[in-house]
Amino acid sequence: MMAHEVWTIGSILSWTQGYFTEKGIETPRLDAEVLLSHVLGKERIYLYVHFDEPLEKEELAAFRKAVAERARRVPTAYITGRREFMGLDFAVSRATLIPRPDTEILVEAAIERLGRLAENGRKPLRFADIGTGTGAIALSVLKYASEDVAADAVDISGAALAIARENAERLGLSACVHFHEGDLLAPLSHAAYDAILSNPPYIPDADFERLAPEVRSYEPMTALKGGADGMDFYARLAEAAPQYLRAGGFLAVEAGIGQAQKIRALAKEPWGDVEILPDLAGIERVVVLWRK
Numbered sequence: 001m002m003a004h005e006v007w008t009i010g011s012i013l014s015w016t017q018g019y020f021t022e023k024g025i026e027t028p029r030l031d032a033e034v035l036l037s038h039v040l041g042k043e044r045i046y047l048y049v050h051f052d053e054p055l056e057k058e059e060l061a062a063f064r065k066a067v068a069e070r071a072r073r074v075p076t077a078y079i080t081g082r083r084e085f086m087g088l089d090f091a092v093s094r095a096t097l098i099p100r101p102d103t104e105i106l107v108e109a110a111i112e113r114l115g116r117l118a119e120n121g122r123k124p125l126r127f128a129d130i131g132t133g134t135g136a137i138a139l140s141v142l143k144y145a146s147e148d149v150a151a152d153a154v155d156i157s158g159a160a161l162a163i164a165r166e167n168a169e170r171l172g173l174s175a176c177v178h179f180h181e182g183d184l185l186a187p188l189s190h191a192a193y194d195a196i197l198s199n200p201p202y203i204p205d206a207d208f209e210r211l212a213p214e215v216r217s218y219e220p221m222t223a224l225k226g227g228a229d230g231m232d233f234y235a236r237l238a239e240a241a242p243q244y245l246r247a248g249g250f251l252a253v254e255a256g257i258g259q260a261q262k263i264r265a266l267a268k269e270p271w272g273d274v275e276i277l278p279d280l281a282g283i284e285r286v287v288v289l290w291r292k
Contacts, residue, residue, distance in 0.1 A: 006054050007054065007055045007060055008051065008052050008053060008054050008055070009036065009047050009050050009051050009052070009053050009055065010051035010052060012032075012036065012055060012060075012063065013029070013032050013033060013036060013047065016028070016032035016035075016036075016067055017029045017032050019067070019071070020032060020067075020070065020071070023071050023073075025070065025071075025073075026212075031070055031076050032067075033047055034076050034080065035063065035066045035067065035070060035076060035079060035080070036063060038066070038079070038080040038082070039059055039062045039063045039066060040059060066079050073212075073213040073214050073217065073218070074214070074218055075098055075214045075215075075218055075219070077092050077098045078092065078093070078094055078098070078218060081093065083098055083099050083134075085099035085103070085104065085134075085136045085140065086104055086107055086136070086140040086143070086144070088136075088139070088140060088143060088171060089170075090134045090135070090136050090139075090167050091134065091163055091166050091167055091170070092134055092163065093159065093160075093163050094218060094219075094220065095157055095159035095160045095162075095163060095220060096133040096134045096157075096160045096163050096164075096220065096223070097133045097134070097199075097219055097220060097223040097224070098219060099133075099134055099136040102254065102279050102285055103136065103137065103199050103254055104140075105254075105277060105279055105285050105286050106137060106197065106199060106252055106253070106254045106285075106286045107136075107137055107140045107141055107144075109252055109277055109286050109288060110127070110137075110141050110195060110197050110252055111141055111144055111145050113195065113250060113252070113288065114127065114141070114145055114147065114149060114194065114195060115145065115146060115147060117194055117195075117248070117249075118146075118147035118148075122194060122246075122248075123147060123148055124147075124148040124149065124150065125145075125147055125148065125149045125150070125194045125195075126149070126150050126151065126152070126191070126192075126193055126194055127141065127149065127151050127152075127193055127194055127195035127196065127197060128151065128152045128153070128154065128185070128188060128193050128195075128196045128197070128244065129141075129151060129152070129153040129154070129197050129198070130154050130184055130185060130196060130197070130198040130200065130237065131154070131155060131156075131184075131198055131199060131200050131201070131223065131233075132153035132154060132155045132160070132161070132164050132179070133155060133160050133163075133164065133199075133223060134160070134163055134164055134167055135153055135163070135164030135165075135167045135168055135177070135179075136167075137197055137199060138151045138153040138164075138177055138197070139164075139167055139168055139171055139173050139177065141197070142173050142176055142177060143171060143173065149176070150176045150177070150178075151176065151177045151178070152177070152178050152179075152180060152188055152191075152193075153177055153178070153179050153180070154179075154180045154181075154182060154184065154185070154187055154188065155179075155181065156181070156182060156183050156222065157181075157220070157222065158181050160220075160223075161179050161181055164179055165179055184233070184236060184237065184240065185237075185240050185241065185243075185244055188244060190243055190244060191244065192244075192245070192246040192249075193244050193245055193246065193249060194245075194246055194249045194250075195245075195249055195250050195251070195252065196237070196241050196244060196245060196249075196250075196251045196252075197251075197252050197253075198233075198237060198251075198252075198253045198254070199253070199254040200226065200233035200234065200237065200253060200254075201222065201223055201224050201225050201226040201230075201232075201233055202226040202230045202231075202233065202234070202254075202255065202256040202259060203224045203225055203226055203230055203256065204226065204227070204228065204229050204230040204256075205225055205226075205227060205228055205230075206228070207230075208221075208224065208225060211224075226256070229262075230256055230259060231259065231262055231263075234253060234255075234259070234262070234263050234266060235266060237251060237253065238251070238263070238266035238267065238268075238271070238289065239266075241289075241291075242270050242271070242291050245291045246291070247291060247292060248290070248291065248292075249290075249291050250288050250289060250290045250291065251288070251289045251291070252286060252287070252288045252289075253286070253287055254285060254286055255284060255285060255286065255287050257283055259284075260276045260284035260285075260287050261276075261284070263287045263289075264276065264287065266289075267289050269292075270291055270292045271289045271290065271291060271292070272290045272291065272292040273290040274287065274288065274289055274290070275287070275288040275290075276288075
């Protein structure tokens with residue numbers, strides 16, 4: 001960071017935006033603001049009404065460190081240790097996938113369909129979240145579902161589960177979720193769930209090296225790679241999930257680009273109706289398989 005007589009919030013943001021642009025970072029201004037608000041311990045709106053406020057020496061040193069990390073393409077969420085999802089604040093670490101807006105479509109679909117089941121007299125409700133990571137899916141459903149709902153959340157990574165438990169505690173949801181370490185559905189007893197939710201690894205192996213450096217170099221590979229065609233985990237879920245679902249329950253998964261119809265093709269007996277939901281860009285993003 002170049003020498004400067006006095007760095008104010010406004011001048012440091014302008015400089016950092018230009019620096020990040022040179023480094024090829026996609027959202028240079030947003031990332032600069034997120035990092036500075038994190039260092040200052042303030043909301044982003046604070047920056048806009050304090051443009052002329054000078055930075056203290058310690059603040060400047062901490063910001064320099066954060067900027068250097070981001071320039072190495074470390075994701076902003078890993079630098080701050082936080083990511084917003086469904087209007088909630090989640091802790092993240094390099095052991096967890098960073099929650100993304102597309103996954104909110106899965107959460108909203110689950111909340112709506114669980115509500116429908118409750119209206120039809122299925123109470124209390126219980127669902128499982130497979131590959132929970134930060135716990136974003138399970139905890140968001142629990143936070144916003146209007147009915148009596150409990151969850152089991154599974155991850156193969158003990159380090160990820162530690163983050164998920166931290167998030168459950170902070171959101172006041174520890175009493176209604178149980179965490180299990182293991183592979184997919186294996187840690188669960190054959191309990192009767194009303195829904196099984198998952199954002200599984202779905203990147204085809206050959207596509208991995210083409211991912212953005214933030215994803216390829218820093219996010220956990222086990223949460224990304226889905227086998228040769230990206231379909232490994234969908235096939236396993238479609239085969240095993242019916243044993244864990246009550247009749248009339250559903251499996252809802254996030255899908256990669258071009259994968260929704262392939263998932264639909266997995267819906268053999270005892271699967272019945274299949275729903276495919278688009279994201280805001282019109283991409284088929286969520287697949288819901290209903291158990292007969």
